[in-house]
Amino acid sequence: MGIAISMTVNGAAVSAEIDPRTLLVDFLRVNLGLTGTHVGCDTAQCGACTIHLDGRAVKACNLLALQANGAKVTTIEGLAGNGDLHPMQAAFKECHGLQCGFCTPGMVMSAIDLVQRHPGADEATIRAQLEGNLCRCTGYHNIVKAVQQGAAAMSR
Amino acid sequence: MYAVEYQKAKSATEASGLIAKSGGKALAGGQSLIAAMKLRLAQPGTLVDLAGIPELAGIRVEGGALAIGAMTRHADIASAAEVKRTIPALAALAEGIGDRQVRNMGTIGGSLANNDPAADWPAAVLGLGATVVTHKRRIAADDFFKGMYETALAADEIITAVSFPTPKKAAYAKFPNPASRFALVGVFVAQLGDGSVRVAVTGAAPSVFRAASLEAALAKSFTPDAAKAARVDAAGLNNDLHASAAYRAHLVPVIASRAVAAA
Numbered sequence: 316m317g318i319a320i321s322m323t324v325n326g327a328a329v330s331a332e333i334d335p336r337t338l339l340v341d342f343l344r345v346n347l348g349l350t351g352t353h354v355g356c357d358t359a360q361c362g363a364c365t366i367h368l369d370g371r372a373v374k375a376c377n378l379l380a381l382q383a384n385g386a387k388v389t390t391i392e393g394l395a396g397n398g399d400l401h402p403m404q405a406a407f408k409e410c411h412g413l414q415c416g417f418c419t420p421g422m423v424m425s426a427i428d429l430v431q432r433h434p435g436a437d438e439a440t441i442r443a444q445l446e447g448n449l450c451r452c453t454g455y456h457n458i459v460k461a462v463q464q465g466a467a468a469m470s471r
Numbered sequence: 472m473y474a475v476e477y478q479k480a481k482s483a484t485e486a487s488g489l490i491a492k493s494g495g496k497a498l499a500g501g502q503s504l505i506a507a508m509k510l511r512l513a514q515p516g517t518l519v520d521l522a523g524i525p526e527l528a529g530i531r532v533e534g535g536a537l538a539i540g541a542m543t544r545h546a547d548i549a550s551a552a553e554v555k556r557t558i559p560a561l562a563a564l565a566e567g568i569g570d571r572q573v574r575n576m577g578t579i580g581g582s583l584a585n586n587d588p589a590a591d592w593p594a595a596v597l598g599l600g601a602t603v604v605t606h607k608r609r610i611a612a613d614d615f616f617k618g619m620y621e622t623a624l625a626a627d628e629i630i631t632a633v634s635f636p637t638p639k640k641a642a643y644a645k646f647p648n649p650a651s652r653f654a655l656v657g658v659f660v661a662q663l664g665d666g667s668v669r670v671a672v673t674g675a676a677p678s679v680f681r682a683a684s685l686e687a688a689l690a691k692s693f694t695p696d697a698a699k700a701a702r703v704d705a706a707g708l709n710n711d712l713h714a715s716a717a718y719r720a721h722l723v724p725v726i727a728s729r730a731v732a733a734a
Contacts, residue, residue, distance in 0.1 A: 318477060335477035335518075338505075359506050362572060371546070371575040377505050378576065381477050382498075382522065425571065446652070447570025 320384050324349070325393030339383050340364045340375035343390055351391040351420050355449070362448035365421035366390050372428035374447070391420035394427075402468035403427050403461075412461030414452035422448050422458055430466040438463070472509055476517040483526055483606035483629040486519050491627040493517035499542060499581030502573050527580065527631055532557055535637050535664065538604075541580025541630040546571070548579060558599075560641040560659070560734070564591050567645065569652070580630040583615075586622050586678065588709070589653040593679035594643060595635070598659030598671035602634040609634075619677040638663050640693070642734035644726050645674065648713055655714050656722040658682075660730040662693055670727060675708050675719040685727050698728035 321330035324347060331346055343349045343366070352375055355363030359377035366375045367389040394401035400408065403426050413419045422445070429436060429444045436444065441462050442455070450458060476493070480486035490497060495517030498504060507513040521527055527542035530551050537557045539548060548554055549565035568574055568582075568591050582592040583603060596603065596612045603610045606629045615623050624630070638661045645657035654674035661669045670685040688701040705720035714722075 334474070336472040336475050338472055341472075357509070359502065359573070362570070365572055368575075372572050373575050374572045377502060377573075379472075379477065379498075379501065379505065379518075381479075382501060382520065428571065428575075444571055447572045 339378040342380035363421040365424040403465035406465030407461045410461035412458045499578040500576040502577035545574035564643040589674040594659035594673040604632045640734040642730045644730035658727040695728035
């Protein structure tokens with residue numbers, strides 16, 4: 316019934332025995348207590364559960380934990396170092412790139428993936444690349460500003 | 472998520488055996504399958520994970536064809552130099568699938584085996600007259616797509632790669648549903664090496680199909696105007712809350728003309 320799983324989460328090796336049906340988002344939130352990764356729609360549309368799997372943004376609600384077996388996973392909790400916010404987190408704070416904040420962890424994780432692939436992304440590119448992240452407060456305007464500011468800070 | 476057993480295969484042959492024995496289903500990227508299982512639209516008792524099988528990976532230029540391994544992720548196809556150089560239409564199509572997170576997990580083989588009526592890859596495979604390679608045989612695109620979510624694959628047959636002939640010109644254009652972003656109508660047009668023209672339409676009917684009227688018109692004149700002047704019969708097209716059959720029939724030549732302009 317239980318299957319052994321191990322992966323690196325935010326730099327730390329973790330292992331467990333899990334029911335094969337366990338979704339990656341549930342493994343992170345329930346088994347590891349990393350509740351910064353949110354479950355919004357639970358149907359792979361809203362992007363609130365976005366994490367990095369081997370450096371690439373994926374929706375953790377639409378993956379079995381076993382699909383990440385042996386992989387490197389980064390969640391929103393793994394971004395800040397020594398108490399300093401990641402430049403993208405800082406930019407979301409400074410630009411007020413959020414209202415209720417529910418979508419924010421996924422937005423930040425997607426934004427970092429986006430900037431790594433499109434370092435000088437313009438507004439149209441940012442909007443297109445954030446298609447998989449929904450904000451129900453309609454706060455996209457400041458989110459795009461935050462991503463632009465975060466991108467500039469990340470390139471410094 | 473409902474209960475399911477999980478096995479991981481080391482080769483396509485092993486995966487096929489595990490599926491035959493368990494009555495389960497192959498798991499590629501899972502971007503359609505996991506979501507379908509959560510809704511109980513799919514209820515396999517066992518998932519056989521294909522990730523990491525070496526023979527399903529890689530993109531190769533083989534003579535006049537481009538072979539893409541079945542487990543290649545959409546995002547990797549979109550950014551692959553070999554794809555952009557040989558058949559850029561495929562890279563552009565891949566970049567338009569779902570969203571970034573879905574493209575980072577979803578695979579070409581998974582999309583083809585699923586044959587969603589509004590999926591993008593079936594249009595490219597049928598539009599280019601590609602060959603679907605399985606661990607047992609080679610299947611021509613014209614024989615592969617059988618109907619809504621139906622293909623020529625046996626239940627335990629594993630797609631290993633898709634081989635696309637390099638065309639003279641090709642492009643894909645789609646009219647996405649404003650909410651779901653799935654193709655309401657998507658059209659892949661191709662002028663092949665021998666001068667023949669193929670036009671494949673997705674999203675408009677229960678399964679991808681070739682549009683004979685557009686192929687005839689574009690064989691005479693491969694121009695946007697020739698595409699726009701063609702007529703497509705609404706009979707047999709999808710008629711649902713997203714669009715009427717007549718609306719889709721009108722859209723097919725319009726989207727085809729955009730594809731021809733981009734080719």
